[in-house]
Amino acid sequence: MGEVIVITSGKGGVGKTTTAANIGTGLALEGKSVVLLDADIGLRNLDVVMGLENRIVYDLVDVVEGICRMKQALIKDKRYTNLYLMPAAQTKDKNAVNPEQMLKLTKDLAEEFDYVLVDCPAGIEQGFKNAIAGANRSIVVTTPEVSAVRDADRIVGLLEAHGLRNPQLIINRVKIDMVRRGDMMNIDDMVDILAIDLLGVIPDDEYIVISTNRGEPAISDSKSLAGQAYKNIVKRILGENVPFMNLDPEEGFMAKLAKAFGFRRK
Amino acid sequence: MDLFRLFNRGESSNSKDIAKERLQLLLIHDRANVSPQFLEMIKSEIMDVITDYIEIDEDGFEFKLTRTKRESDNSTIPALVANIPIKKMKENIR
Numbered sequence: 001m002g003e004v005i006v007i008t009s010g011k012g013g014v015g016k017t018t019t020a021a022n023i024g025t026g027l028a029l030e031g032k033s034v035v036l037l038d039a040d041i042g043l044r045n046l047d048v049v050m051g052l053e054n055r056i057v058y059d060l061v062d063v064v065e066g067i068c069r070m071k072q073a074l075i076k077d078k079r080y081t082n083l084y085l086m087p088a089a090q091t092k093d094k095n096a097v098n099p100e101q102m103l104k105l106t107k108d109l110a111e112e113f114d115y116v117l118v119d120c121p122a123g124i125e126q127g128f129k130n131a132i133a134g135a136n137r138s139i140v141v142t143t144p145e146v147s148a149v150r151d152a153d154r155i156v157g158l159l160e161a162h163g164l165r166n167p168q169l170i171i172n173r174v175k176i177d178m179v180r181r182g183d184m185m186n187i188d189d190m191v192d193i194l195a196i197d198l199l200g201v202i203p204d205d206e207y208i209v210i211s212t213n214r215g216e217p218a219i220s221d222s223k224s225l226a227g228q229a230y231k232n233i234v235k236r237i238l239g240e241n242v243p244f245m246n247l248d249p250e251e252g253f254m255a256k257l258a259k260a261f262g263f264r265r266k
Numbered sequence: 267m268d269l270f271r272l273f274n275r276g277e278s279s280n281s282k283d284i285a286k287e288r289l290q291l292l293l294i295h296d297r298a299n300v301s302p303q304f305l306e307m308i309k310s311e312i313m314d315v316i317t318d319y320i321e322i323d324e325d326g327f328e329f330k331l332t333r334t335k336r337e338s339d340n341s342t343i344p345a346l347v348a349n350i351p352i353k354k355m356k357e358n359i360r
Binding site for chain 1: 280281282283285286288289290292293296297
């Protein structure tokens with residue numbers, strides 16, 4: 001029986017789908033069998049982030065309604081043999097399925113896969129309730145902005161109210177220069193405010209845009225800093241104790257000097 | 267700029283400190299899920315009880331949900347804070 005992990009945030013546009021795509025790919029790279037389940041019915045995007053948008057025949061709603069078998073709606077990834085996507089329907093809305101149906105679907109998927117990653121829609125209504133219905137673990141994605149943190153806090157409360165204890169936090173799009181200047185909340189500030197366990201920190205990285213353009217998650221590219229951060233997150237999900245990437249704003253004098261002269265530490 | 271900040275340490279002029287401060291206060295309200303009407307209701311009941319014994323400055327009566335540090339473990343907890351300016355004790359009651 002696999003694990004069902006829901007990736008949620010409350011606020012839209014903080015990187016839930018990108019996170020789902022990268023963690024899913026990362027787990028597959030580690031040899032796990034993974035299915036990415038897009039629960040954002042009506043506004044699906046996981047397919048396009050994964051570069052699988054041209055292969056969709058059936059979707060999640062077709063499975064729930066019994067129009068096709070579960071396996072028919074599973075799209076095999078282009079690169080990794082043990083990675084699959086079950087897309088959301090694009091022409092229906094969030095009320096097309098209910099939490100009981102989602103519970104059954106995720107349970108059936110967990111029979112076949114090591115990990116079921118559910119990409120949750122923004123908001124706290126039906127779509128959210130559907131996405132968390134079958135989860136036994138939850139990840140909250142936020143960015144270091146007041147609006148995103150406020151919504152994340154609300155989501156943490158709702159997850160706990162639905163019996164999902166210990167949600168884990170991913171802080172996305174951290175701009176190191178701004179943190180250094182004191183114009184962006186740092187990791188300690190965020191953990192202090194939200195008071196939940198930290199799963200990982202993703203630096204703001206242009207490479208995410210480039211990899212999304214291509215439909216290939218950044219985690220498979222060793223040049224991407226964000227990809228590296230996602231790799232660390234995957235290892236932590238698998239139970240490894242990986243130290244957090246050094247995004248410390250207080251650099252040592254020598255490091256500053258080296259930087260001023262254009263040397264980069266490796 | 268950095269030199270300026272060196273002498274200005276301790277004062278939170280950084281925008282991230284403002285963000286943190288605002289969020290911490292905001293989340294107390296969000297988490298407690300108390301409406302201003304509800305707070306107003308408690309306030310007026312407390313005021314009723316107190317004015318039986320003490321003459322107070324009703325306009326200066328402050329009543330708000332805020333946060334405080336718990337002494338035992340230094341953690342931040344929500345607190346109801348009332349500031350009730352006293353005009354005088356009501357003699358006839360005592």
